[in-house]
Amino acid sequence: MLAFVHAFGAPHILVVYGLGVSEALLAACANSIILYNSIDAPTLRVPPGVSARFDLVLTGAQWQSDEVEARHPGMRTAIMPVGPEFAAIDQFRPLGGPKDYDLIYVAAAQAYKRHDILLDALDRLPRDVRALCVFGYGEDAGDLRRRIAERSLSVDCIGPPGVPFEEVNRLMNRARFGVVCGRDDGAPAIITEYMLAGLPVLANAELACGRQFILPETGRLATSEAFAEAIMAMRADAAGFTPRAAVLARWAWPHTILRLRPLLDAIAARKNIAC
Structure with a gap:
């Protein structure tokens, strides 16, 4: 360079x-x-x-x-x-269609993304709560798949390698809401990308950067201890949020x-x- x-x-x-x-x-x-x-x-x-x-x-x-x-x-x-x-306004957008997953987590398969918080929460919930994990990259994908299988969780995994942006958008549109589990993380781009796709966001209340994007109309914050209950609350009222409108108006x-x-x-x- x-x-x-x-x-x-x-x-x-x-x-x-x-x-x-x-x-x-x-x-x-x-x-x-x-x-x-x-x-x-x-x-x-x-x-x-x-x-x-x-x-x-x-x-x-x-x-x-x-x-x-x-x-x-x-x-x-x-x-x-x-x-x-x-975030690109039209790269991530609502598509309509059925929602066959309750939640999606698009994140690297790496420890700092704290997939363990999600898996521990799902382990406490009925197995009809369905999740999708999309890994662009990361060395922990195999271990996460093993832990999901050992607990008999209703979680499907895609990647690594990652998939094109259009496919990420399609996958996000299959879920009712997105999650961000990391704590020691910068403001993840996926926060508003979920929202532009029409998904409200459940984020770790201890997220180091980016909590300002979680408003009453865009999602919820929850501690790791309360993540399971927050997942059920999001599952019940995800349709009542207006995340895309909030992003277009502010960020x-x-x-x-x-x-x-x-x-x-x-x-x-x-x-x-x-x-």
Whole structure:
């Protein structure tokens, strides 16, 4: 990537996600607007020498913005997680049709996604509660399938590997609601993707980032201890939520870009570059 920048020039805007960017690359893009999207619960997953070069850090919660300020006093932040706030409006959408699953969990088959909370809850519920787990990737898929079989849970699993976005949308439309079980997780994009597909969301009340998207009209928060009862409540009244309308009114990317643009303009003016 550094060779590409040397050959073709730096981009107007460089967005860094999570890990894996070098200080040398950021130095080569000194005249770019450099954004960092904190996609996981650790706020800054890069060394201070790297993060010092960021112009704006997009966070998922106030505590993350506070951690950025503690490391780099005066650095600009905005609670504007790219995943939920910039979800594609038409990529995930209601399709109508039958709902043959009660819930769906679209998440990597990795420990931090806390599938154990879902499986423990389902183990306490009647076996007619049906769930679908969709794994894009992750090393725990085999173990999760084994645990599901050992408990005789009514859970079907798809992947890894992942399936195309259109298929994810179709699978989401087969469920009444979506779940997010993680705790030490950034604001997962799937929160508003579920909602754009018409599904309300049941999320872990201890989710580190993204709880602001769970409103009375979009879903519920529940502790791990109360997850089973919350699943039954969602099963009973999922049709009464209006999640897609709430996202379109508040967080869809046309709204978010209006909030982001003034921040970009201010950075461009400070660095004396075009934007």
